[in-house]
Amino acid sequence: MPSLPDAEMPDALALAERAAAEQVHDPHVADVDLKPAFFDWLCRIGDNALILGHRVSEWCGHAPVLEEDIALANVALDLIGQTQMWLSLAAEVEDKGRTADDLAYLRDAMKFRNIKLVELPNGDMGVTVMRQFLFDAYHFELLTALARSESPRVAEIAAKALKEVAYHLERSSDLVIRLGDGTAESHARMQAALDALWPYAGEVFVADAVDEAVARAGIAPALPDLLPKWERTVAEVLDEATLTRPDRRFDVHVGGKQGRHTEHLGYILAEMQFLQRAYPGAEW
Amino acid sequence: MTVTLPSTGQVWDWLSEVPDPEIPVVSVTDLGIVRDVRWDGDTLAVAVTPTYSGCPATAVIDLAIETHLRAKGVEKVRLERRLSPPWTTDWVTAEAREKLKSYGIAPPIDGTAPDGRGGLAARLSGRANLVIECPRCGSGNTAKVSQFGSTPCKASYQCRDCLEPFDYFKCH
Numbered sequence A: 001m002p003s004l005p006d007a008e009m010p011d012a013l014a015l016a017e018r019a020a021a022e023q024v025h026d027p028h029v030a031d032v033d034l035k036p037a038f039f040d041w042l043c044r045i046g047d048n049a050l051i052l053g054h055r056v057s058e059w060c061g062h063a064p065v066l067e068e069d070i071a072l073a074n075v076a077l078d079l080i081g082q083t084q085m086w087l088s089l090a091a092e093v094e095d096k097g098r099t100a101d102d103l104a105y106l107r108d109a110m111k112f113r114n115i116k117l118v119e120l121p122n123g124d125m126g127v128t129v130m131r132q133f134l135f136d137a138y139h140f141e142l143l144t145a146l147a148r149s150e151s152p153r154v155a156e157i158a159a160k161a162l163k164e165v166a167y168h169l170e171r172s173s174d175l176v177i178r179l180g181d182g183t184a185e186s187h188a189r190m191q192a193a194l195d196a197l198w199p200y201a202g203e204v205f206v207a208d209a210v211d212e213a214v215a216r217a218g219i220a221p222a223l224p225d226l227l228p229k230w231e232r233t234v235a236e237v238l239d240e241a242t243l244t245r246p247d248r249r250f251d252v253h254v255g256g257k258q259g260r261h262t263e264h265l266g267y268i269l270a271e272m273q274f275l276q277r278a279y280p281g282a283e284w
Numbered sequence B: 001m002t003v004t005l006p007s008t009g010q011v012w013d014w015l016s017e018v019p020d021p022e023i024p025v026v027s028v029t030d031l032g033i034v035r036d037v038r039w040d041g042d043t044l045a046v047a048v049t050p051t052y053s054g055c056p057a058t059a060v061i062d063l064a065i066e067t068h069l070r071a072k073g074v075e076k077v078r079l080e081r082r083l084s085p086p087w088t089t090d091w092v093t094a095e096a097r098e099k100l101k102s103y104g105i106a107p108p109i110d111g112t113a114p115d116g117r118g119g120l121a122a123r124l125s126g127r128a129n130l131v132i133e134c135p136r137c138g139s140g141n142t143a144k145v146s147q148f149g150s151t152p153c154k155a156s157y158q159c160r161d162c163l164e165p166f167d168y169f170k171c172h
């Protein structure tokens, strides 16, 4: 194999900036009144992908079978790639000279806007698979709607991510069915995972002023509109998996979207941000 | 002194010589990831679309394109990222599909990308079971080992007749 040529790596950031400069005009990006909500909302979408991607990547080299190990790493990779797109747009909207990397590596826990569900520890495979399914079912509906966003910049990222997330949802619903309708042991673990995660599952559907502002601007769907579709997918898969939907509220643990997190997020950030905190500006 | 810039047609020909870093039998133009080539003054702008948003090969592909064009004498090259319309396997040329097959990778079957709820319904009813032919012996008696393979664009399959494990370039 020929050795790599002696040339400089393309500057990904400069590439993204130049591409951004040539984008079709998107009035939402420069809308001053909309900026605080748009930025916050983009951080929510980006942070969900970032934190779940980081969590899932923790399985790399540890999954029970090789195929699952590879699948988990692939899903994590997709999510981190999507993070790059969302947080780049967030940084552009914010317009304070920060980059996607600055947002990922230099914000403190209180500034993160992900839902609590995605920061929960991986637990066993039952928890990991169930968390992924509950999130994928939402993520798929969200991106489907965002692909028709009135913001062309949001729509193009969503259209790209949607193709990947369709595979994520296919895999996670498949696994929920196989493990739920599997052995007594796998069934019990999946039901326990569902019972434990259920009170976290609804946070994404609880709209606040930020969600309402981006919905009014035509950027995002109204969250209550997504809920019936999510419920249909969840009901179909749980039924096929012989699992029982918990008879309790699913929106108990909220606040992550507003920056109030569980203790677990701090540990994730300690690992994820260590290098940039200890060696600011380090590159490789 | 005036310098004659190579035509964009010439540049497309050169780009067809740049192999994909992960599947070197196909070129970047075979895969359909080069979206645009144009001169912006004396700077050559090449627009590339990523296959998967987190594909680690993206930076390597940009580097390979830039290096190749410089070797051909193009002094100023600018690579642009183009997200829309998003890349699909429909962009993979017929010629590339033959190359993939002879390389041992089953080419994508168009129109089989998952579509979420519809895909779910298809799977629950058993309609989603694709027949992926073994690139070694041609048998359709194959089984999916994993939807996710060695790279983001591939799934793992195995032939039940000749037992060959192989990659399927999944529809995207």
Ligand SMILES: [Zn+2]
Pocket: B134, B135, B136, B137, B138, B139, B159, B160, B161, B162, B163, B164
């Ligand atoms: Zn065979």
